[in-house]
Each structure stands twice: as structure tokens, then as C-alpha cells.
Amino acid sequence: MDMEIDPTEPEAQIKDEDLFRAADSGDSSVFRALSPQQLLRALSLRNEDDRSLLHVATSLGHLEVVKMLSEADPSIGCTPLHRAASTGNSAMCELLIEEGAEVDAIDKAGQTPLMNAVICQNKEVALLLIRHGADVDVEDKEGYTVLGRTSDDFRPILVDAAKAMLEG
Incomplete structure (x- = not known):
């Protein structure tokens, strides 16, 4: 994937589509490069099918991405x-x-x-x-x-x- 994320930049910009592409392909490096604030924001994203990044990564079996997203989400299991x-x-x-x-x-x-x-x-x-x-x-x-x-x-x-x- 050709995404430019500079983790040293305070709030590097990444497009929502790139995050969904990373969840779809299992590219955990994209999520690892996000700041905690960006990761929390990413958890609320939904694609055109109303699926979250966690839904996408889970359905495709991308364990590392699922683990990262689950650990970042304080509301997993929270109703x-x-x-x-x-x-x-x-x-x-x-x-x-x-x-x-x-x-x-x-x-x-x-x-x-x-x-x-x-x-x-x-x-x-x-x-x-x-x-x-x-x-x-x-x-x-x-x-x-x-x-x-x-x-x-x-x-x-x-x-x-x-x-x-x-x-x-």
C-alpha cells in the first residue's frame, strides 16, 4: 500500500478509505502509525455498507488488525x-x-x-x-x-x- 503517514507529525492525515483498505488487506502498520486520538476516531468510521473497521478486519480474519482495534476500543463489549x-x-x-x-x-x-x-x-x-x-x-x-x-x-x-x- 502506498500511504504516506509520518508518525512524527502531530496529526498526520490519513483518508478514511485508506483505513478501510488497510483493514481489508490486514495492513496493521497503518493502524500502528496512528496516534491514540486518530485511532479512537477511526473506530467510529463506517463504510458504505455501514461496517466498521473492526467488522471488516474481523470478517476477513486479519488477527493483528482486530487485536489492535479491539485494544484501542474502550467500549468493546459495552452495550x-x-x-x-x-x-x-x-x-x-x-x-x-x-x-x-x-x-x-x-x-x-x-x-x-x-x-x-x-x-x-x-x-x-x-x-x-x-x-x-x-x-x-x-x-x-x-x-x-x-x-x-x-x-x-x-x-x-x-x-x-x-x-x-x-x-x-
């Missing part, structure tokens, strides 16, 4: 419900759950939307997720449960909500 829970958007959480979102979906850190909600101090969302049956006992990859991730002032409220769900 829309994880995002809505971490931002405190209870209306969006309710809609996603009504549409069938899995309340105990696990992201690559082993965290659930409920964990995201308590870590980000989104109490209303945390209570909503518990009302919808979210598991407070699941452990993330570091061995913490939801209650282990919860602030001291919010923990009793979560415990009461979880007990009410079990009794109710």
Missing part, C-alpha cells in the same frame, strides 16, 4: 445500556430495557450496567436497574461486586432495594 447507565440517563435505560436490553450484560471489564451506574454515582439509574432485576452479587474481573463498588452513603439504599426485589 448501549452500559453507556446510558454511566451517563445517568434513566429514560434511555428504561427504553432500552423495554426494548429487550440485557440488564446484566457484561463488558470487557466484567462490569454490568448496574456497576457503571454506581461507579458514576447515578443513583436513580441504579435503583431502576435493580427494579428490573439487575444482579447485585455479580463480580467484575477485579473481584468487586456492585456493593463493593458502591459509595458508603448509597450502599444501604441499594441493599434495601435489592431486599425489596427479593421479597417482592
